Amino acid sequence: MSLTKTETAVKAEGRRYRGVSNEVRTAERRMKLIEAGIKIFGSSGYHAATVKGLCQEAGLTERYFYESFPNAEALFTACYLHITDTLRGRLQQVLLGMGDEGLEEATTTGLTVFFTQFKEQPEAARILLVEVLTVNRHLEELSLRTLYSFVEMLEALAKPLIEQRAKGDPDVHLDSTLLASGLVGSVLYMAARWALEGCRQPVEHVVENAMLIFRGVGFSLVGGMPRG
Template identity: 40%
Template structure:
């Protein structure tokens, strides 16, 4: 009988164990970046936090920037999933959907300050590669906003929704960042209500244009 193509350890294949180690490094990276920031972090420190030796770092990531990119992409994906799920739970009303999306966005920021620090601060000015990821993330949220306006025949047709949606995402990022840096001084509901004024005002103006 031929031997299996991959050896198993405690019921897990080599590929599964590597994925588990990668997940540990992602979690450790997020915690370390949240505690001391990307520029102060080291591979050794992240591996210590993950409970792994440094050789396991390089089986999944080429360098520190590679890990930062992976952590950032995971943060953005999780936040977007939260927003999509929240929007899906409300009636198909634009104001309600926008409020649900804003609440999910800001609740995630409050629940995971480490994720917020990575999203709002630690990825800025690192490298052209990270800058590109940041722009892609902005476009991801802008696309989600544009999706909320689809099918609304009352909105003006002469408005560049691509530009407008990016501007609204910029407002969300600015508000979320300021709230995080304040130590979440205001209650979540107050921040959501204030943020919603921007979106409801824009929607009202679009219907008048």
């Protein structure tokens, strides 16, 4: 008795190769393409990349490229999201650990995580800070939405300080979103300049300079960033 098309598809979907399911192998190939994309897009640039070159870097045929992505833009988007999701996850871990350390220590740790990722993977810095703005309007909008998500994380830290200042001086009109946006923007521009110069300065030196900005805001709000 012959199998129906649906039955054949189900059987093929569940087929295993050397003990690994088809779904797992597909996910592994997709990850290889993302890793290749980060390397190519982050070194040669989005507009210089080709599907053929991306596949060669990943060690896969074009058939497997189109298995996961319809075009190079879709792969670039996946690379961008992989970078930002990884960074966001690491920063969230810092926030979760704030119970064991003060605000200044948590801020220093978060900045160290941020700059270290770019030091270890300069291609990621170029994708996040430069290339995403050169592809099209859709990617520009994605970049803005991502920026807002980081602003919200920082705003959660700044809001208690602003509320404390507002109680002591109601005539001062402070906006936690604007302040957080300014801090995130300053860090991004600092990172862009550092990355364009090849990340030559040690991470701790860059963090030290960034912390001057954060401490300045802290001192203006409550006379300093409390350590406990």
